[in-house]
Structures are given as structure tokens and as C-alpha cells.
Amino acid sequence: xxxxxxxxxxxxxxxxxxxxxxxxxxxxxxxxxxxxxxxxxxxxxxxxxxxxxxxxxxxxxxxxxxxxxxxxxxxxxxxxxxxxxxxxxxxxxxxxxxxxxxxxxxxxxxxxxxxxxxxxxxxxxxxxxxxxxxxxxxxxxxxxxxxxxxxxxxxxxxxxxxxxxxxxxxxxxxxxxxxxxxxxxxxxxxxxxxxxxxxxxxxxxxxxxxxxxxxxxxxxxxxxxxxxxxxxxxxxxxxxxxxxxxxxxxxxxxxxxxxxxxxxxxxxxxxxxxxx
Numbered sequence: 001x002x003x004x005x006x007x008x009x010x011x012x013x014x015x016x017x018x019x020x021x022x023x024x025x026x027x028x029x030x031x032x033x034x035x036x037x038x039x040x041x042x043x044x045x046x047x048x049x050x051x052x053x054x055x056x057x058x059x060x061x062x063x064x065x066x067x068x069x070x071x072x073x074x075x076x077x078x079x080x081x082x083x084x085x086x087x088x089x090x091x092x093x094x095x096x097x098x099x100x101x102x103x104x105x106x107x108x109x110x111x112x113x114x115x116x117x118x119x120x121x122x123x124x125x126x127x128x129x130x131x132x133x134x135x136x137x138x139x140x141x142x143x144x145x146x147x148x149x150x151x152x153x154x155x156x157x158x159x160x161x162x163x164x165x166x167x168x169x170x171x172x173x174x175x176x177x178x179x180x181x182x183x184x185x186x187x188x189x190x191x192x193x194x195x196x197x198x199x200x201x202x203x204x205x206x207x208x209x210x211x212x213x214x215x216x217x218x219x220x221x222x223x224x225x226x227x228x229x230x231x232x233x234x235x236x237x238x239x240x241x242x243x244x245x246x247x248x249x250x251x252x253x254x255x256x257x258x259x260x261x262x263x264x265x266x267x268x269x270x271x272x273x274x275x276x
Contacts, residue, residue, distance in 0.1 A: 005276055009041070010091060011048060011269040014083035014119075016209025016241020018269070020048050021091045024055040024069065035075045041274060042073035048274060051201070051208050052081055054088050056095070064104040066092055072203025079146030080105055082212020082262045083244075085112065086119040090266040108145055120263035123216070128255050129224040134176050140221040144260075147182040147202070148217035152225065155188040158198050161207055168200025168207070185214045187222060194236045195222045209241030212262050219246035220257050232259070 009022045020041045029037070038053040040046070055069040068088045070081045085105070089112035093099060100113045111122040125145055132141040132149065139149040149171065157163065168184040171177075184200040197218045199211035219235035230252035237244045244264040248257045 006273045007037075007276060008271070008273055009048065010271040011050070012087040012091060012266060013241070013269060014086045014210065014212065014266045015239055015244055015264050017083035017211065018050050018209075019052050019054050019084050019087050020050045021054045021056065021087060023095060024057040029055065031069070034069060035071060035077075037276075038071040038075040039073065048272075051204050052078070052084055054081075054084050054091075056088065056092060059104050061104070064102040064109050065097065066101065066103040068103050068105050070105065072201075074203050074205070076203050078203060080108070080123075080144065080213055081146075082121060082123075082144075082214075082216060083210055083264070084212070085110060085121045086212065086262070086264060087266050088112075089114050089119045089121065090117060090268075105145075117266050118263065119266050120261050121212075123260040123262065125260050126256050126258045127220070127260075128257065129220055132176065134171065134174055139171075140224065142217035142220050144213040144216045144220075146213050147177065147180060148185055148214055149177075149182050150185040150187055150218050150221035153186050153188055155190075155196065158186060158188055158196055161198070164198055165200065165207060169205070172200060172202055172205075183211065183214055183217075185211070185218045185221075187218045189222050189225070190238075192226060192228065193234065194238070195219070196238045198240070210239040210244065212244065212264075215239065215244040216246050216248075216260060216262055220248065223248075223250060223257075 042050045057067045059067045113120045130141045171184045186198045189195045199214035215237040234247045247261045249259040
């Protein structure tokens with residue numbers, strides 16, 4: 001499928017959300033080739049294993065320093081992956097990118113700031129929290145450059161993973177969210193600026209140890225649920241893989257959330273060659 005017989009890659013995780021990353025500037029794989037290759041790379045039995053695949057490339061539009069090409073493990077596209085972006089930024093620095101740089105995902109330009117293994121992503125996003133009814137139940141719908149719904153559950157339910165997977169799968173494919181579907185977040189607030197989260201991720205089709213855009217959606221939803229005040233806020237989001245931090249500004253007059261950032265740890269696991 002490519003002009004080379006093997007692909008050099010790194011394996012990384014951001015709070016347990018794990019990814020396979022490679023430098024496409026040297027490979028020159030097409031979008032179709034990356035889409036075809038991704039399920040093979042992501043397979044945990046026959047490949048490397050990951051929650052997604054990320055290719056780093058030049059920006060042919062010259063709008064940003066780099067481009068992040070992200071694919072779900074089934075090869076499908078995603079609007080954005082927050083933890084993937086944080087890993088992408090840490091990886092880019094090892095390839096010569098400065099500690100702060102811009103990158104494009106589809107038509108959106110993001111800014112990454114790295115400090116060692118700690119990475120913050122500025123989101124070019126203004127969004128709101130809306131209520132949506134599904135089969136007589138209310139959920140909070142929050143677009144974070146990809147689709148998310150959020151529902152509050154008792155803390156004890158976050159450990160009942162079979163129940164979460166069953167409910168998440170039903171909602172992810174519900175006709176209410178067709179044709180693209182949605183990611184499903186289950187949250188339990190622990191105080192006014194802290195919550196715990198489990199996310200059923202579209203494309204992974206299971207719970208993941210962390211979800212960056214889900215952490216953003218959940219923080220905004222928890223702020224909304226408490227009728228919290230306007231201004232700048234910082235929330236801690238506890239996931240199975242660690243803790244993520246979400247900052248945002250809320251305007252009471254417009255109901256708009258802006259100045260959104262996602263920050264947290266990244267880690268390199270290993271590197272290697274995958275034989276095509």
C-alpha cells in the first residue's frame with residue numbers, strides 16, 4: 001500500500017488514552033492509505049494496539065505549523081481528539097517543533113504549549129450546553145469540535161462498566177444522533193470544580209481510560225448543571241487513567257463557553273517498526 005516496507009512509529013498515552021503516531025512527512029501516505037492502515041495498527045491482537053492513530057504532516061494550506069491527521073481505531077474520521085492532540089504535540093517537539101506551535105485539524109487551528117511531558121491545548125471553540133431528550137430521558141449535548149452527550153450518574157455507577165457499556169452503545173447509535181452518532185459521557189461530581197468521568201467513545205466502541213474532548217464536554221456540563229457563575233473557571237476531571245484539567249470562560253449573558261483549554265500528562269511508551 002505504500003512505497004516503503006515498514007513504518008516507524010511511537011506509542012504514547014495521555015492519561016491512559018493510547019495512540020500510535022508516525023511522521024507522515026517522510027512517508028507521504030494518502031488519507032485513504034492511513035484510513036486503511038489504521039485498523040491494522042490499532043488491533044490489540046494483530047497490531048500494535050491503540051485507541052486511535054495519528055499522523056503528523058505539513059500543512060499544505062500554510063495556515064498552521066503542522067497538521068494532525070487523526071483516525072479512530074476502526075479507521076473512521078473524528079472531528080477532534082483532545083488527548084491525541086496532547087500526545088501529538090509532545091511527539092512533534094521530539095521531531096523539532098518549538099515548545100509552542102500551531103496545528104490544524106480539518107479546518108480548525110489549535111495551539112499547543114508543551115512543558116516536558118505536560119501539554120496544554122487551546123481550542124478554537126465557542127460552544128454551549130443544550131438539553132436533548134432521548135427516549136424520555138434528558139441528556140446534556142455539548143459540541144467540543146466533536147459530538148458528545150453527558151449524563152450524571154451516582155459515583156457507584158461509574159464502576160459498573162458492563163452497565164455503562166450497554167447504555168453507552170445504545171445512545172451512541174441512537175437515531176437521535178444519526179448519521180454520525182455521538183460519544184457518551186457518564187459523570188459524577190465530587191465538588192463544585194471536580195468530577196469523575198467514564199466515556200464510551202465512538203469509533204473505539206468501548207469505554208476508554210480517558211477522553212480529552214469528553215473531559216471538556218463533561219466539565220462544561222457540570223458547570224451548567226450547578227448553575228455556576230460567569231467568569232473564568234478551572235475544573236479537575238478524574239478519569240481511570242489520571243487527571244485532566246479544563247479551563248474555560250463562561251458568559252452568563254450569552255450562555256457561551258469560550259477560551260477553552262485542555263491540559264494534562266503525556267507519556268512515551270515505546271517506539272518501533274511496523275511491517276507493511
